[in-house]
Amino acid sequence: MLPDISIIIPVYNCDKFIKKCIDSLLNQTFKNIEIICVNDGSKDNSLTILNSFSQKDKRIIVIDQENSGPAEARNKGLKKSCGEFIMFCDSDDWYEPTMCEKMLETIQSKSVDLAICNCNVVKDEQKYDLRDNDIDYHKLTYYGLHSLTFPFKTRVNSVLWNKIFKRSIIEKYNIAFPSGYYHDDMAFVLQYLCCAKTIYAIDVHLYNYLLRSDSIMHKTYFSAKDRKKMFDAIDVMKYLLLRLSDNNLLNDNKTYFIVILSGLIKWVIGMCNSKEEIIFFLNYCNETILFDLDLDCFPDIENKVPLLNIKDKYYQPFYQEDNKKKKKKPVKKFIKKVLTFSFSYFLFP
The missing domain is CATH 3.90.550.10 (Spore Coat Polysaccharide Biosynthesis Protein SpsA; Chain A)
Known part of the structure; x- marks a missing residue:
């Protein structure tokens, strides 16, 4: 049996x-x-x-x-x-x-x-x-x-x-x-x-x-801040994104996905020891997953996920090469659509 x-x-x-x-x-x-x-x-x-x-x-x-x-x-x-x-x-x-x-x-x-x-x-x-x-x-x-x-x-x-x-x-x-x-x-x-x-x-x-x-x-x-332990949170979200896409489930779960991703990004930033490490991490997010998010698939994110004050100078460093125009393209919209919190409290004395 x-x-x-x-x-x-x-x-x-x-x-x-x-x-x-x-x-x-x-x-x-x-x-x-x-x-x-x-x-x-x-x-x-x-x-x-x-x-x-x-x-x-x-x-x-x-x-x-x-x-x-x-x-x-x-x-x-x-x-x-x-x-x-x-x-x-x-x-x-x-x-x-x-x-x-x-x-x-x-x-x-x-x-x-x-x-x-x-x-x-x-x-x-x-x-x-x-x-x-x-x-x-x-x-x-x-x-x-x-x-x-x-x-x-x-x-x-x-x-x-x-x-x-x-x-x-x-x-x-x-x-x-x-x-x-x-x-x-x-x-x-x-x-x-x-x-x-x-x-x-x-x-x-x-x-x-x-x-x-x-x-x-x-x-x-809870132990020492190991970069892999923190950054793997973003890698598994990339895995989840691919699995949802493969199963045609992304559209039904788009807001949920963004909310979870936002929370993980906030959690990792809270574990970082310096502003430089935060910048490094956010660039990693940008390269790993943010540019894989088709904005057209998430048209209502800004309406459903409340955005707080995000100061320009904290997400201006993020760029993507635009192969067609051969120039750098700022990705403010990507960061703004994903992050649901303010960067202002990440200033270090």
Whole structure:
């Protein structure tokens, strides 16, 4: 009998946490699941622990790969999976015993494309300092049935592990994780939200999210300002733009795309250490994605996305070579249409 739910777990050097994670899945009240663990070249005892589990329970499938990153691990897990529904778990987190049962019941009984639950945010270290809004991002502020209209999509967070997805939608639109980038999970969720029509949110804390200072999430968002970590946010948006275009979904999601892109640009600028780095980043945005946006495809952006005061001197440096006229063409309109905030507070003393 095929499993109803496939749970995919990328594993990298997590031998201190993986046993608790797997035990929580084996102890689910709903039993017809498969647990696909993809060992991403761990150098500790993670693979040994996974193989031990798989020998005891046939529902556990272990895939071993050279270190290629979580995106490649999740993509391999998706290809191997057989369940009608897909869930994800991080290797240092754990499910509450009824998570699979309640998530499956919700997505089936409510006839929705996506179901989402609340979570418990657990600090590994009491001294671990995190802003309240960083914790609040993972918690739900809405419940019940909702249509995934543009305004509501912006309220759905982009984490994988508090959701249950339909395989049919993933396969129909060829939804996958862009390999080699940070924020690959965000790209997957955004793709799915652009394809789905309805969501049901349940006010039950079913997932336990462990915050620890050496996790991938922490290193990506809160540790030293690594240029790749920040700039990859723009690269995955370029990936999303291409995927939406390939699936003829861009027109229906144009405003949503711009709002998400604007927020990411603002976030990265907030991480920059100097005005010079901001200029470098915005030039990178310009070269990577802004000139790929066909303005004719976004005729109503300025009406739907409020623009604040953008001072000319902050977006004048951006140019594109015009091959026909052989002269530089200012791209003020591109910057102005994408950025929904003022540059004025980026002045440095």
